Amino acid sequence: MKKNKTIANALLEGKHRLQLAGKDNYAFEAELLLMEVCQISRVQLFTHGEKMILPEEEARYNDYLNQRESNRPLQYILGQCEFMGLPFYVGEGVLIPRGDTELLVETVLSMSKENNIQQVIDLGTGSGCIPICLAHYGKMNCLGVDISPKALSFARKNAEKNQAVVEWLESDLFDKVPPSWKGSFDAIISNPPYIAKAEIGTLMPEVRDFEPKNALDGGEDGLAFYQRIIKDSRHWLKNGGWLFFEIGYDQGKALLSMMMEAGFSQCTLRKDLAGLDRVVFGKLKENIDEV
Incomplete structure (x- = not known):
């Protein structure tokens, strides 16, 4: 992922990657992973889309997406x-x-x-x-x-x-x-x-x-x-x-x-x-x- 993305851009990319990986619930999963990374609510995910995410948050989100693309269960990635x-x-x-x-x-x-x-x-x-x-x-x-x-x-x-x-x-x-x-x-x-x-x-x-x-x-x-x-x-x-x-x-x-x-x-x-x-x-x- 390129750095200095907004929440909205990061979410869009996450959905695209998981869709290409064949995940049926790709949109929902991308949202949950980004919410966990940024420690924000679902409401904030869509009302603060213009907010920039930190480089360390981008890196963590990218890691989570990599894991999910490799079929690691979403629940194991989130830990709950x-x-x-x-x-x-x-x-x-x-x-x-x-x-x-x-x-x-x-x-x-x-x-x-x-x-x-x-x-x-x-x-x-x-x-x-x-x-x-x-x-x-x-x-x-x-x-x-x-x-x-x-x-x-x-x-x-x-x-x-x-x-x-x-x-x-x-x-x-x-x-x-x-x-x-x-x-x-x-x-x-x-x-x-x-x-x-x-x-x-x-x-x-x-x-x-x-x-x-x-x-x-x-x-x-x-x-x-x-x-x-x-x-x-x-x-x-x-x-x-x-x-x-x-x-x-x-x-x-x-x-x-x-x-x-x-x-x-x-x-x-x-x-x-x-x-x-x-x-x-x-x-x-x-x-x-x-x-």
């Missing part, structure tokens, strides 16, 4: 994103929260009103967005579990940022959850890795090349983590406890079948606004025989 109206820190090593997952959180919040869901464990918590939102909006007592120390570092910072009280544990699903907690959870929640191994190479480069593969790879058929969680869930849920999953767009039928076979009743599939499978949940039958 929004989920359920709350701000979350994100970066390499943690999955970026998606709008799809908001349906999972909304489902748990809705069901909690009728079923007194208070003690909750979130498996594969990543950024911590699920338990933080449940603690913030639903006043639930939440435990967030992840195998990744890096992800848990983000989760802790996000809990502090949003003033949410959540307990965190480094564990491969239930492996290191204290045995004394068996039978104590009203609900188990998870948005586990659910992409089939063979499909990972076909994902968008922003996802495939930057987001953590251990948060994407769901095994040969994408169902590996669901099978593990469902198998162990009966030991950790209270009688009549609930199991909630986010799922892939075509996994609803398989998950409903798996949960019913494992002794869950009231199994329900919810689709997202696009009409795709997104959330499955069910209630553990009380006094079910051990399998």
